[in-house]
Amino acid sequence: xxxxxxxxxxxxxxxxxxxxxxxxxxxxxxxxxxxxxxxxxxxxxxxxxxxxxxxxxxxxxxxxxxxxxxxxxxxxxxxxxxxxxxxxxxxxxxxxxxxxxxxxxxxxxxxxxxxxxxxxxxxxxxxxxxxxxxxxxxxxxxxxxxxxxxxxxxxxxxxxxxxxxxxxxxxxxxxxxxxxxxxxxxxxxxxxxxxxxxxxxxxxxxxxxxxxxxxxxxxxxxxxxxxxxxxxxxxxxxxxxxxxxxxxxxxxxxxxxxxxxxxxxxxxxxxxxxxxxxxxxxxxxxxxxxxxxxxxxxxxxxxxxxxxxxxxxxxxxxxxxxxxxxxxxxxxxxxxxxxxxxxxxxxxxxxxxxxxxxxxxxxxxxxxxxxxxxxxxxxxxxxxxxxxxxxxxxxxxxxxxxxxxxxxxxxxxxxxxxxxxxxxxxxxxxxxxxxxxxxxxxxxxxxxxxxxxxxxxxxxxxxxxxxxxxxxxxxxxxxxxxxxxxxxxxxxxxxxxxxxxxxxxxxxxxxxxxxxxxxxxxxxxxxxxxxxxxxxxxxxxxxxxxxxxxxxxxxxxxxxxxxxxxxxxxxxxxxxxxxxxxxxxxxxxxxxxxxxxxxxxxxxxxxxxxxxxx
Amino acid sequence: xxxxxxxxxxxxxxxxxxxxxxxxxxxxxxxxxxxxxxxxxxxxxxxxxxxxxxxxxxxxxxxxxxxxxxxxxxxxxxxxxxxxxxxxxxxxxxxxxxxxxxxxxxxxxxxxxxxxxxxxxxxxxxxxxxxxxxxxxxxxxxxxxxxxxxxxxxxxxxxxxxxxxxxxxxxxxxxxxxxxxxxxxxxxxxxxxxxxxxxxxxxxxxxxxxxxxxxxxxxxxxxxxxxxxxxxxxxxxxxxxxxxxxxxxxxxxxxxxxxxxxxxxxxxxxxxxxxxxxxxxxxxxxxxxxxxxxxxxxxxxxxxxxxxxxxxxxxxxxxxxxxxxxxxxxxxxxxxxxxxxxxxxxx
Ligand SMILES: Cc1ncc(C[n+]2csc(CCOP(=O)(O)OP(=O)(O)O)c2C)c(N)n1
Ligand code: SF4
Ligand SMILES: [Mg+2]
Numbered sequence: 001x002x003x004x005x006x007x008x009x010x011x012x013x014x015x016x017x018x019x020x021x022x023x024x025x026x027x028x029x030x031x032x033x034x035x036x037x038x039x040x041x042x043x044x045x046x047x048x049x050x051x052x053x054x055x056x057x058x059x060x061x062x063x064x065x066x067x068x069x070x071x072x073x074x075x076x077x078x079x080x081x082x083x084x085x086x087x088x089x090x091x092x093x094x095x096x097x098x099x100x101x102x103x104x105x106x107x108x109x110x111x112x113x114x115x116x117x118x119x120x121x122x123x124x125x126x127x128x129x130x131x132x133x134x135x136x137x138x139x140x141x142x143x144x145x146x147x148x149x150x151x152x153x154x155x156x157x158x159x160x161x162x163x164x165x166x167x168x169x170x171x172x173x174x175x176x177x178x179x180x181x182x183x184x185x186x187x188x189x190x191x192x193x194x195x196x197x198x199x200x201x202x203x204x205x206x207x208x209x210x211x212x213x214x215x216x217x218x219x220x221x222x223x224x225x226x227x228x229x230x231x232x233x234x235x236x237x238x239x240x241x242x243x244x245x246x247x248x249x250x251x252x253x254x255x256x257x258x259x260x261x262x263x264x265x266x267x268x269x270x271x272x273x274x275x276x277x278x279x280x281x282x283x284x285x286x287x288x289x290x291x292x293x294x295x296x297x298x299x300x301x302x303x304x305x306x307x308x309x310x311x312x313x314x315x316x317x318x319x320x321x322x323x324x325x326x327x328x329x330x331x332x333x334x335x336x337x338x339x340x341x342x343x344x345x346x347x348x349x350x351x352x353x354x355x356x357x358x359x360x361x362x363x364x365x366x367x368x369x370x371x372x373x374x375x376x377x378x379x380x381x382x383x384x385x386x387x388x389x390x391x392x393x394x395x396x397x398x399x400x401x402x403x404x405x406x407x408x409x410x411x412x413x414x415x416x417x418x419x420x421x422x423x424x425x426x427x428x429x430x431x432x433x434x435x436x437x438x439x440x441x442x443x444x445x446x447x448x449x450x451x452x453x454x455x456x457x458x459x460x461x462x463x464x465x466x467x468x469x470x471x472x473x474x475x476x477x478x479x480x481x482x483x484x485x486x487x488x489x490x491x492x493x494x495x496x497x498x499x500x501x502x503x504x505x506x507x508x509x510x511x512x513x514x515x516x517x518x519x520x521x522x523x524x525x526x527x528x529x530x531x532x533x534x535x536x537x538x539x540x541x542x543x544x545x546x547x548x549x550x551x552x553x554x555x556x557x558x559x560x561x562x563x564x565x566x567x568x569x570x571x572x573x574x575x576x577x578x579x580x581x582x583x584x585x586x587x588x589x590x591x592x593x594x595x596x597x598x599x600x601x602x603x604x605x606x607x608x609x610x611x612x613x614x
Numbered sequence: 615x616x617x618x619x620x621x622x623x624x625x626x627x628x629x630x631x632x633x634x635x636x637x638x639x640x641x642x643x644x645x646x647x648x649x650x651x652x653x654x655x656x657x658x659x660x661x662x663x664x665x666x667x668x669x670x671x672x673x674x675x676x677x678x679x680x681x682x683x684x685x686x687x688x689x690x691x692x693x694x695x696x697x698x699x700x701x702x703x704x705x706x707x708x709x710x711x712x713x714x715x716x717x718x719x720x721x722x723x724x725x726x727x728x729x730x731x732x733x734x735x736x737x738x739x740x741x742x743x744x745x746x747x748x749x750x751x752x753x754x755x756x757x758x759x760x761x762x763x764x765x766x767x768x769x770x771x772x773x774x775x776x777x778x779x780x781x782x783x784x785x786x787x788x789x790x791x792x793x794x795x796x797x798x799x800x801x802x803x804x805x806x807x808x809x810x811x812x813x814x815x816x817x818x819x820x821x822x823x824x825x826x827x828x829x830x831x832x833x834x835x836x837x838x839x840x841x842x843x844x845x846x847x848x849x850x851x852x853x854x855x856x857x858x859x860x861x862x863x864x865x866x867x868x869x870x871x872x873x874x875x876x877x878x879x880x881x882x883x884x885x886x887x888x889x890x891x892x893x894x895x896x897x898x899x900x901x902x903x904x905x906x907x908x909x910x911x912x913x914x915x916x917x918x919x920x921x922x923x924x925x926x927x928x929x930x931x932x933x934x935x936x937x938x939x940x941x942x943x944x945x946x947x948x949x950x951x952x953x954x955x956x957x958x959x960x961x
Contacts (some may be wrong), residue, residue, distance in 0.1 A: 222960035223960060236947055238941075238947045240710065240939070240946060241709050243706065264948040264952050265946070265948065267934065267945075270935075272933060272935065274938065275933075275946075276933055278931075280702070282731065284702070284731075285701075285702040285705075285731075288699045288703050288705075288706065289702045289706035290706060291702075292695075292704060292705060292708075293706035295693060295706070296711040296714070297939025298938050300710065315695075408957040411950040411953050412947070415943060416943050416946075416947065450671040450691035450707065451713040451937065453668065457668055458667075458668060458689050458690050459691065459692075460692040462694040471639075472684060
């Protein structure tokens, strides 16, 4: 390859001496639809297989093909898996964004790029590694129409050489990716990868400081996205009716679930399904079906994102008033209509908590990881049936669609909690029942299912106007009593609510409160504040709404509490305002990020430093 | 004709229940409202068919019509849901609990305006459900605005003239894949009852458009959904006899031109033809007849179309024979080995 014009920047001597091991971020800049997904997940997986904590985040446009997309892989020996703003290693495959991508790199970063882009002339403080992708791919991929896809594997090979990733791990990751049935595809891709590796080995002298070294931090762990984890959780929670309408970022939850159900929930003997999945005509219908199914006795669910939640509003209110169990997954994304629907946010907290008209409020669960997506899915069905009400599981795009390193899921041992349902035998014994009577003092009445073989089983379901026996009523006292009972029920839900994860430091005056994926940025930020300013902090990760006394105690125990929100209007803080008294509220301060990317630690640290006047 | 084929109502029906077991709450609709007659027929039909009322589930949207499930079959579960979206609720409930016999009651506003989309998709899915549209050409409950089934140039009570053409729910149902379509009149007791019985015996969705006059807002001169308009313009396609599966069909000797349709449950729908060229198993005959009637200014009633072949939604989903709602944990939570296998694949 002596004809190549290889021109890496002169490494600065200090940098070549300094080695940075297992602590860097790689960013792959490509064009949407160019098939880089395989190369990116194989790269991530091979680092993971070397025992190094790793996370991957896809920043993609709302587009099928043609617009720029970035995939970042962060390796962190400290176990930080939140987003890091600075990119250390850029793989510039998109001519459109290459210039800007290069210009925003911090000094000392490295760039692998397609040679014709001639990026090395842009800056002198970076490590440039040009490679002639088109020339390299032709000999390893004779079939011209596959080249666009296979080409991406070249950069895996190049970076494998530069970082010291074991090629055997890449081969294993490819086999995993393609499975036994597509062994040929794995071989073809590995060939390209090897070509990239060989080219780099003989043409690209390493000048950057980054490298990997084997660790033992990922043994037994899995890589999975939150949506797939939630889907698995639903299947093991015995879901029976699934209704949905496609929407990013929630579609893959149901799509994965459909695959799992086909595999594990079709009776081997009869060939019949123990579930029903309906792709509805819209979210007005998908929630209506889920509510109808919950009423009919199924473990029902639907999955959507903000726009769907808005459409579901009326039905969810009916579900609350008529006391019908169902589970809704809200994989949150940025705002309405076109623009940033493929970017992450936690912007539906307030609207979901109070969704619908009249006095309505709903339990929500906030998973932060695939494990919690799995376990909370089960929790949600139990809560819904136990308390006869719609329950929301609040993911966000970052959690739902990105790949996460996770502990393996634990098989649920708790039996399914089907709630207070009277059978024909119960009715025979009791002589009858009053649907909305608070027999047990927990605000939860007994219900019956249609098709219960007893003349006393039936009751009539409607919205706001009914008495204890489910008879039609517009009486003031009936309405008030019923609404008070619903409040008692909400307090019972609070009693059963998942407790927050609390980490208090005895010396800490500052506390951080947050939910869901904010976890990773907050944990790293607390380390930054400790290391850089010698200040200890406490933290409380909310796992559910309604909030429990632990949160009040936490606020009482600290001078200032920063509530971290991934939205503009401090919605998590606003929810706390609804529930607490002014003394506690006065201690609350807000840290907000709403730019559409996964939250990063530095953003939080900078805000704490600013507001604390450090 | 149902009343002559079924033995005169004794004290109890074939499963030993009195008609009282099929009654509902006292109606709160206006005296004379067509919807009340439909409720009465439903009581009679379920009684005469000898169906256990607790196997029935009643669904409705919002409207005067949608209130009526409270006025028949008190021993059946009922769900008065949201405006225009009863199809979704019924779909979910039937999927959850396939043992129920679903009966939906809706209005022309509920079905042809806010709920038009759900109506279309319900047809597409052929959910086993009796779907009764109580069609009065107005929004009764919100006090008399025109609905989308109001005829062109028909007059509101205030004299306002409707300047938009109507949707014909039967024609639309035929276009969108219906397997049972009928039109009838709340004042025609015999025909309405016979059609409801056939609908109950149908294995799929049965759409019944019942012209059901609103005496308060749409029963005046100039209305095309009034009692007097229907008396003058109703044009029955055939006379309908319904012979339930539990009765001996050979007892009745048919005269004239008769077409029998064998229903899923073994019942027979016997149509005594008034118009020789009509075949209710031919979709295009039905559409043609509706078109013809419209030109002549007639309201064609009877069973317009029956298709007993098409699979229903439950068949299409290949669902377990047992209701999903009551499947035990052992059948809905896969074993630990399944999770272990999935975990291994992700390592
Ligand atoms: C979402 C929503 N919009 C509007 C209404 C008000 N509303 C109640 S009943 C009705 C029309 C009912 O008309 P129809 O279905 O023909 O029933 P009818 O009363 O004529 O039997 C309307 C618009 C409502 N209940 N919900
Ligand atoms: S307003 Fe019309 S539709 Fe409503 S109950 Fe009265 S007559 Fe019937
Ligand atoms: Mg109407």
